[in-house]
Each structure stands twice: as C-alpha cells, then as structure tokens.
Amino acid sequence: MQNGENKGFKSGFISIIGRPNVGKSTFLNRVIGQKIAIMSDKPQTTRNKVQGVLTTDQSQMVFIDTPGIHKPKHKLGDFMMKVAQNTLREVDVILFMVNASEPIGKGDRFILEMLEGNKTPVFLVINKIDLVHPDELLNIIDSYQSEFSFAEILPISAIQGNNVDRLLETIGKYLPEGPQYYPADQVTDHPERFIISELIREKVLHLTREEIPHSVAVVIEKIARDEEKDNMIRVMATIVVERDSQKGIVIGKRGALLKEVGTLARHDIEMLLGSKVFLELWVKVQKDWRNKSLHLRDFGFREDEY
Numbered sequence: 001m002q003n004g005e006n007k008g009f010k011s012g013f014i015s016i017i018g019r020p021n022v023g024k025s026t027f028l029n030r031v032i033g034q035k036i037a038i039m040s041d042k043p044q045t046t047r048n049k050v051q052g053v054l055t056t057d058q059s060q061m062v063f064i065d066t067p068g069i070h071k072p073k074h075k076l077g078d079f080m081m082k083v084a085q086n087t088l089r090e091v092d093v094i095l096f097m098v099n100a101s102e103p104i105g106k107g108d109r110f111i112l113e114m115l116e117g118n119k120t121p122v123f124l125v126i127n128k129i130d131l132v133h134p135d136e137l138l139n140i141i142d143s144y145q146s147e148f149s150f151a152e153i154l155p156i157s158a159i160q161g162n163n164v165d166r167l168l169e170t171i172g173k174y175l176p177e178g179p180q181y182y183p184a185d186q187v188t189d190h191p192e193r194f195i196i197s198e199l200i201r202e203k204v205l206h207l208t209r210e211e212i213p214h215s216v217a218v219v220i221e222k223i224a225r226d227e228e229k230d231n232m233i234r235v236m237a238t239i240v241v242e243r244d245s246q247k248g249i250v251i252g253k254r255g256a257l258l259k260e261v262g263t264l265a266r267h268d269i270e271m272l273l274g275s276k277v278f279l280e281l282w283v284k285v286q287k288d289w290r291n292k293s294l295h296l297r298d299f300g301f302r303e304d305e306y
C-alpha cells in the first residue's frame, strides 16, 4: 500500500528560545488559542517536550522545547549544553525572542553566542512592541543586528496579536516539504498511541531483519471507534522509511510483508485495547526523517528529567 503523497505539504520543528519573561509562553498560547492542540507531556516521536502543534491545510509546525537554553539561570552541565545545541541544529527554524522594552543583555548574548556556527535559520522576534514607541524600533533592531546575522526580523506583540500571523507565515516559508508528524485532531490524544506505534515498528523490524534500519518510524494518523461496525477500533498508521528501496522491502512481494506486519500488529493491538481492530497501514518515504526526528529522539531529553 502506498500513502498518497501530500505534495506541497510542509512540516517541521521550531524552537523558541529567549530570556525568561520575554513572552514565549504567551506567544504559544496565542497560537494555541487558534489552532494548536497541546501535546501531552509524553511526546511520541521525540523526547524533547513538544509544546504545541499547529496544523493547517498547508503545513504542520511542531514547536519544541529546548531545555537548558531558555532557562539560562539553571546550572548548565556540558551534557545539557550539547543536547541543547544538537537540538537547535536539528530544528528547521529557531525563534530567538526578545523583549522590545528591555535593552540587549547578558542573557541574550549568552544565547547568541551559543547559536554561532549553527546553520539553522534564526529569526529575531521582537516581542512586546506594544510597550515601545514605533520610532524606537529601528534602534532596537540595530542593537541586535550588530550582534548576530538573523534570517528574519519580526516585531510582534504576542499579547495583542500584532504581526503573529505574519510570523507564522514566514516560518512556513522556511519549512521543508514533509509529512504530518502529528494528527491534526490532537483531541484524540490516545494514551495508547505510542505503544501502538511501537508495536507496529517492532513487527517491521522483526520481519525485515537487518534490512530496515532502526530509524524506521511509525506515525499513528488516526484512532477512532467505528460505531457502524460493532464499535470496532480503526487504526490508521504510516510507516516512514528513508529510501524508496526500503519502502519496497517493507511492502514486500505483492504486499506480502506489509500484510504480515499488519496481521501480527493487529493481533497485539487487539490484545492491548481489548477490542476488535481494523488496522490500515501505509508506507511513506521521507528522506531526512532520521536526521530530524530520530536525532531529536536520540539526543533529546525532557525538561522534567532534570
């Protein structure tokens, strides 16, 4: 089986960093207020805490937490610094948020120094512009621009919502074409979602032996009860591989291998959920899936782990 490639759909990971109190949460909440679904604290594809996912018809933006950087007051061990730096290398866009009503400070310079040499585009997001006179804006921009080369500079007011849409639009331009990592309707945040994806992944790895690297990922697109069919649970999942050749292996001759994965996984999922399950599996090639998600998974850790 083959997933209909959603041509033109863009997706990616975004980190928001900045000194405490610059308005990172306010910004996220504003976007959440529109279309974001808050993720659970137990992320599924990465161990970095996913703060929110914004899904539209054209794109999916996954906002992730970067512990260790946005809380510079905490003691930073070498390991944490490395983790944070690795994460920032893996994301597609970094939003460096500052407070328009405060001058550039030590905390800002600390972060900018960390970002030196990082190839990920960094946006300077000047928040709280409602607190300053428009004439001051140029000076503010100058003071930051002399310290770092930003890909974009966007003044916003997270609290009033000014320019937030433009910021989102601009982020969209920097995202690569990619899959929808998370379902659009995160309301159905199923606690078993992760276990189900691991069950399917395990079958793929087992049946393909060494041919498919561990980087294979399984995204659960949908879990829903089918009321018309005896309350059977329908699970739709996509197996994401990195190369066309791997897709062929996972599907097998005339779909034989995928069918076997499906049969074995369905059995386990039925045991887990205690219900009859209809399992629909798709296979999709996503070239740099591994770099993006698995790296995040390998190096990431959660804020509540320290």
Ligand SMILES: Nc1nc2c(ncn2[C@@H]2O[C@H](COP(=O)(O)OP(=O)(O)OP(=O)(O)O)[C@@H](O)[C@H]2O)c(=O)[nH]1
Pocket (backbone or CB within 6 Å): 018, 019, 020, 021, 022, 023, 024, 025, 026, 027, 070, 127, 128, 129, 130, 131, 156, 157, 158, 159, 160
């Ligand atoms: N005037 C004004 N205040 C804002 C704006 N955005 C955020 N604030 C206020 O700034 C304060 C800090 O905002 P937060 O969103 O908690 O900041 P944060 O960066 O998430 O803070 P930490 O969690 O400590 O890192 C709050 O009192 C917000 O109401 C803005 O655009 N304008």
